[in-house]
Amino acid sequence: MTTSFNNAPISPEQSLIEYPSQFPIKVMGAHVEGFVDAVVSVARQFDPAFDHTTVEQRPSKGGNYLGVTIVVTATSREQLDELYRTLTTHPMVKVVL
Numbered sequence: 001m002t003t004s005f006n007n008a009p010i011s012p013e014q015s016l017i018e019y020p021s022q023f024p025i026k027v028m029g030a031h032v033e034g035f036v037d038a039v040v041s042v043a044r045q046f047d048p049a050f051d052h053t054t055v056e057q058r059p060s061k062g063g064n065y066l067g068v069t070i071v072v073t074a075t076s077r078e079q080l081d082e083l084y085r086t087l088t089t090h091p092m093v094k095v096v097l
Contacts, residue, residue: 054070
């Protein structure tokens, strides 16, 4: 049995995700040098086979922010929870979806 962010138990039968699976994550931050590399570095911590060539980038209309989509191989709910925690606490990251 696994837990969600609010620590409510989630059984494998209740999960909407089958593991392993390709799981997209959108990360937004300031459009500055090193942002994409920082996101890729975090992705590789949780998915050593992460392919950086699949990263999609979308600058904001004003060009001040950058949206980055990564696709990781999700192997468990715990892995995804920890990946989200790590991304959301990174100083360069503003939003994770």
